[in-house]
Amino acid sequence: MTVIASPDLFAKLDHVLKAGSPDLRTRMLREVASLFLDDVHRLSAHHVEMFDGILVRLTDGVELRTLTTLSRSLADLPVVPRELARRLANHDDADVAAPILRKCDCIPDADLIDIAWMRAEGHLCAIAGRKAVNAELTDILLMRGDSSVLRVLAGNPGAAMTSAGLAMMVDAAERDDDIADGLIARSDLPHRVVADLVMRSTPRQQVRLLKLARPELRDTIRAAIDAGTARASANPPAKIDYAKAPAAVIVKRSPAVRVVS
Numbered sequence: 001m002t003v004i005a006s007p008d009l010f011a012k013l014d015h016v017l018k019a020g021s022p023d024l025r026t027r028m029l030r031e032v033a034s035l036f037l038d039d040v041h042r043l044s045a046h047h048v049e050m051f052d053g054i055l056v057r058l059t060d061g062v063e064l065r066t067l068t069t070l071s072r073s074l075a076d077l078p079v080v081p082r083e084l085a086r087r088l089a090n091h092d093d094a095d096v097a098a099p100i101l102r103k104c105d106c107i108p109d110a111d112l113i114d115i116a117w118m119r120a121e122g123h124l125c126a127i128a129g130r131k132a133v134n135a136e137l138t139d140i141l142l143m144r145g146d147s148s149v150l151r152v153l154a155g156n157p158g159a160a161m162t163s164a165g166l167a168m169m170v171d172a173a174e175r176d177d178d179i180a181d182g183l184i185a186r187s188d189l190p191h192r193v194v195a196d197l198v199m200r201s202t203p204r205q206q207v208r209l210l211k212l213a214r215p216e217l218r219d220t221i222r223a224a225i226d227a228g229t230a231r232a233s234a235n236p237p238a239k240i241d242y243a244k245a246p247a248a249v250i251v252k253r254s255p256a257v258r259v260v261s
Contacts, residue, residue, distance in 0.1 A: 013054060026066050029058040033070055040079055052081030059087060067096045075099035080106050090115060094122025101126035109134060116140045121149060128152040133159040142168045147176050154182030166190075170197050177205065184209045184217070191220045198224035 013028065036043075036051045043051070059067060071088045074080050080100075089100040089107050100107065101115070101123060112127055116137060124145045127133065129152050133141070138159050141149055150172050153159045161169065170193060173180035183189060183197060194213075198206055198221050210221050 022061055025058060026062050029055065029062055029066060032058060033073065037073060040077055043079065048079055048081055052083050055081060055084045056087060064093050064096060067091065071096050071099040075103040080104055082106050086111060097123055098126035102129045109137065113137055113140060116144065121146050124149045125152050128159065129156060131158045135160040135162045135165065139165050147172065147179070151176070151178045151182060154179045155185070157186060166193050170200065173197055174200050180205060180209060181212055184213050194220050195224040199228045
């Protein structure tokens with residue numbers, strides 16, 4: 001660890017930050033990041049904090065490709081410089097932010113909530129794919145996300161859902177088979193929600209859901225299909241009297257008669 005604390009490195013860093021070209025700054029960032037990645041398992045909290053301060057300063061003005069590579073390198077690490085991770089997670093470019101948002105445990109829920117309110121689908125999809133998404137965050141993602149975000153949430157067993165969130169998902173599942181498939185595979189889906197999902201599906205969709213569902217849900221699905229069939233039989237669609245239809249059309253299309261005094 002004498003390398004990171006050496007006067008030569010700090011002198012070089014100071015020069016790069018004050019007068020270095022973008023290329024020189026990029027090379028310096030890669031050099032320091034490489035030092036961190038090589039020694040991360042042996043670093044003390046103090047040294048991680050030291051790396052954090054240096055790397056944060058070096059990321060200013062660096063090309064997106066380098067930042068994306070850095071983000072991917074850090075995302076799977078057990079120890080990540082906190083301020084650097086927060087800066088990358090809040091980056092405007094989703095390719096830079098996504099690896100940290102999806103995998104990094106050091107991002108506070110409060111930060112994730114702020115990002116979910118402010119950012120677009122690329123950031124939202126990454127948050128939706130985290131191994132744990134609390135119910136408040138899930139509701140925000142459901143309110144702001146498009147169908148791609150909802151597909152990720154539906155298929156993520158770590159995404160906690162409120163009753164209102166599940167209702168939104170079932171509404172979306174009527175229009176999107178992938179969302180329906182993700183929901184039916186969840187182990188935490190209440191039976192009443194399963195029944196609602198099935199009864200609002202087409203016969204073709206019901207057959208598919210029955211195949212995808214876990215064995216313990218199949219009786220619930222069959223009962224919902226039978227209930228839907230019985231309801232349809234008890235309330236058949238109104239018959240149209242085709243003998244009266246032409247007259248009704250003629251009356252509707254006849255021009256109004258003007259009364260001239």
